[in-house]
Amino acid sequence: MIDVHTHLHPPRLFAAIRRWFAERTTWVLDHNPTEPHAVARVLREHGVEKFAFFSYAHKPGMAHELNDWLNATARELGPGAIPLATVHLDDPDPAGDMRAALRGGCAGLKVHETVQNLPLDDPRFGPVLDAVAEHEGFVLVHAGAIPWSSETNDGPTRIAHVLQRHPTLRVVVAHFGAPDHARYLELMRSEPRLFLDTTMAFALDSPMRVNVARADVERGARQIVYGTDWPNIPHPYDGELNGLRALGLAEPALRAITAENARRLAPAFA
Structure with a gap:
């Protein structure tokens, strides 16, 4: 399997993120590891061959140091650990930060619009995304307002504009695009560079589970990639895979979602 959506952060930042979840949600995360080798060990024990991981710069002045940490952590974790860069647009040269991160080993960019x-x-x-496209990388974007709100924030319109402006860029929308998954599934039919990831959308006990028909998943199966949000999930790691299996997907569709599509998404996963 290939998991395109996992979290690794420097210790102080990870501790702050866990405090946020503890104070503002009912999610129980304490039993999940945060130390990079421990996080990677669980992934590999569950048959994950390669995984993308990331952090995020929620304010200016963080991105360059975070990207250095991400690339160094990938080297420590060894083959199969694939970092995604972060940038902040209020830094002096976000495109330069992006290019430096790509040279250091990052395979793309993670953006969390809300955070x-x-x-x-x-x-x-624009220049940041151009750098990603030139590198044959991809952008993983959390575009919806979930988990804070289940109301649309018109993410599909923004993503469509980005794809129009950058004709070779590949974009993965996290969390199956919820709550706008129906609009994204429709947009995917005319836009082969748009992908959705499964993160927290299919696990049967996920607080962010989507209501989507098996036929719709199978119809879009070539543009769906496997992601989990590990280790920031309030259910077991295999919950996402079990949820996909519970849909009764055909085996070719399940293979495409859990590995084959990611290999087409970016050379780093090949």
């Missing part, structure tokens, strides 16, 4: 307060269609992202 970073940076919409992906902000024109200042």
Whole structure:
């Protein structure tokens, strides 16, 4: 399997993130590891061959140091650990930060629109996204307002604009695009560079589970990639895979989602 959506952060930042979840949600995460080797060990024990991991710069002045940490951590974890860079548009040279991160080993970019307060269609992202596309990388973006709100924030319109502006860029929308998954599934039919990841969308006990028909998943199966949010999930690691299996997907669709599509998404996963 290939998991395109996992979290690794420097210790102080990870501790702050866990405090946020403890104070503002009912999610129980304490039993999940945060130390990079321990996080990777669980993934590999569950048959994950390669995994993308990331952190995020929620304020200016963090991105360069975070990217250095991500690339160093990938080297420590060895083959199969694939870092995604972070940038902040209020830094002096986010495109330069992106290019440096790519040279250091990052395979793409992670953007969390809500945490970073940076919409992906902000024109200042243009040179950053150009650098990603030139590197044959991809952007993984948390575009929806979940888990804070189940109301749309019109992510599909923003993502469509980004794809139009950057004709070779590949974009993965996290959490199956919820709550706008139906709109994304429709957009995917005309846009082969758009992908959805499964993160927390299919686990039967996930607080962010989507209501989607098996036929719709199978119809879009070539543009769906496997992601979990490990280790920041309030259910066992295999919950996502078990949820996909519970849909009764055909085996070719399940293989495509759990590995084959990621190999087409970026050379780092090949």
